[in-house]
Amino acid sequence: MISRAAAPTGRGGGGEAEYAFRAAGEWAEFGAVLDLAYGGHPHSPAHSAVVGAVFEPKRSLVACYGGRPCATLAGYALEMTLPGGPAPVAGIGYVAVAPPHRRRGLMRELVRRALTALHEERGEPVAVLHSTEPGIYGRFGFGPASQVVELSVPPEARAFTGEVDTSGLTLDVGSPEDARAAVADVYRACLHQRPGLLHRDAAWQRRAVEDEPERRHGAGRLLCMVVSGPDGEPRGYALYRLRPHWERSRPRYALSVREVFGRDPAAYAFVWRSLLDTDLAGTVSATTRPVDDPLLALLDDPRSAAPTVRDQLYARAVDLDRALTARTYSAPLDVVLEVRDAMCPWNAGRWRLTAADGGAECTRTGAAADLALSAREIGAVLLGGGSLVQLAHAGRVAELRAGALRAASAAFRHDPAPFCPTAF
Numbered sequence: 001m002i003s004r005a006a007a008p009t010g011r012g013g014g015g016e017a018e019y020a021f022r023a024a025g026e027w028a029e030f031g032a033v034l035d036l037a038y039g040g041h042p043h044s045p046a047h048s049a050v051v052g053a054v055f056e057p058k059r060s061l062v063a064c065y066g067g068r069p070c071a072t073l074a075g076y077a078l079e080m081t082l083p084g085g086p087a088p089v090a091g092i093g094y095v096a097v098a099p100p101h102r103r104r105g106l107m108r109e110l111v112r113r114a115l116t117a118l119h120e121e122r123g124e125p126v127a128v129l130h131s132t133e134p135g136i137y138g139r140f141g142f143g144p145a146s147q148v149v150e151l152s153v154p155p156e157a158r159a160f161t162g163e164v165d166t167s168g169l170t171l172d173v174g175s176p177e178d179a180r181a182a183v184a185d186v187y188r189a190c191l192h193q194r195p196g197l198l199h200r201d202a203a204w205q206r207r208a209v210e211d212e213p214e215r216r217h218g219a220g221r222l223l224c225m226v227v228s229g230p231d232g233e234p235r236g237y238a239l240y241r242l243r244p245h246w247e248r249s250r251p252r253y254a255l256s257v258r259e260v261f262g263r264d265p266a267a268y269a270f271v272w273r274s275l276l277d278t279d280l281a282g283t284v285s286a287t288t289r290p291v292d293d294p295l296l297a298l299l300d301d302p303r304s305a306a307p308t309v310r311d312q313l314y315a316r317a318v319d320l321d322r323a324l325t326a327r328t329y330s331a332p333l334d335v336v337l338e339v340r341d342a343m344c345p346w347n348a349g350r351w352r353l354t355a356a357d358g359g360a361e362c363t364r365t366g367a368a369a370d371l372a373l374s375a376r377e378i379g380a381v382l383l384g385g386g387s388l389v390q391l392a393h394a395g396r397v398a399e400l401r402a403g404a405l406r407a408a409s410a411a412f413r414h415d416p417a418p419f420c421p422t423a424f
Contacts, residue, residue: 019070019106021113023067024060029071030094031341033062035160037096053203054424059090061113063097063106071097075109076424079199080128083190083384083414084328084358086199090114090124090318091424111140115344118318125322126382128315130423137314141343143379145315146196146418149293150308152285155252158303159275161297164269168230171274176209177278179224182234183209186226190261193288195383196313197420207260208422209239219243219256225274227267236260238275245282252282259421260286269298288312290419291385300347313420316379320347323363323382329355330384333411335404338369339378349376355411373397386412 035042044381059075076091097106131137191197211222219241227236239258262268270329276284296302317323333355341347352365380386388409389396399405
């Protein structure tokens with residue numbers, strides 16, 4: 001994934017050598033850079049084995065100074081559910097720069113090279129990433145494509161508004177390893193439910209259930225709750241752990257939820273009912289749930305769960321025409337977009353987007369523009385989670401033809417909202 005673009009002009013560490021860019025070698029050479037970039041916390045051998053199993057050296061980049069890696073970018077070939085169905089996307093992760101080499105344009109150059117290579121090689125039309133800091137990637141044309149909600153349900157707020165019929169469902173609790181087949185079956189069956197979900201092969205499934213003792217922070221091992229139907233078929237699951245806590249000689253264990261999926265409303269409600277009723281548990285918390293999680297409608301007192309919304313997945317169009325036709329739209333659409341894109345200049349200009357009967361076309365045009373926006377705003381609505389109307393009210397989208405804004409916003413939006421629980 002190395003493009004032929006020029007390197008940044010900065011030099012490193014007071015020496016005379018310039019930065020060199022190349023494809024990554026083994027995962028191990030990322031380690032020294034990540035150790036410094038993330039505050040001197042080296043990856044354990046166990047974690048390195050898990051992330052190394054999904055690592056794709058030929059799609060990843062390193063910047064070197066004096067022959068030694070000083071900045072990294074991992075690239076992944078992924079399949080993600082978009083509005084309308086699964087599609088190939090390019091995942092980007094572990095974008096890191098060692099402290100002595102920061103503020104020299106290395107991050108920008110790594111991202112630009114990765115995007116340029118995807119364009120030149122006609123790779124995936126959409127790039128996605130998780131950002132450690134929300135302000136970083138907007139300047140590279142990535143928009144916040146999904147949001148998540150953090151929930152913390154206290155014991156007094158566990159009542160449901162109405163009990164769902166869960167007759168015939170049974171519960172089992174064990175290790176994720178023992179439930180590996182059931183978890184994979186349920187997750188696979190749920191892929192169609194909302195945009196943002198990634199296909200997981202065996203290596204990515206292992207990444208999803210990783211359980212490093214060093215990162216438990218006093219909690220117990222990761223547990224897996226599986227709900228099955230009368231026929232024994234798995235219909236839902238939860239990954240969670242318990243951290244011991246006592247108040248006035250009474251158990252109030254903190255139960256933290258990593259992941260919950262259910263094939264149907266009954267299985268989903270039964271999983272959550274079982275989590276909230278777990279013996280010894282006090283507060284049940286989940287830091288990463290869909291912004292429109294059905295649990296918020298199940299709880300009789302959702303306010304006490306203190307839902308807190310934050311950004312999650314970021315997306316950007318690598319090739320605008322292919323990105324906008326890789327998905328379907330919620331309503332017929334005929335709009336001319338005036339797009340600004342400094343990072344990927346081949347996307348800049350006017351494009352006519354038409355959508356009808358589940359298909360879409362996007363071609364260059366000389367017609368007058370209906371909406372003016374940047375690549376960042378395109379990224380924010382690619383998965384159906386952002387609102388063009390909201391962005392317009394924030395001054396980031398300009399309506400040039402009356403009525404075009406609401407029509408386009410309705411067509412881009414998707415219900416349910418996008419969500420990506422898989423770290424990459």
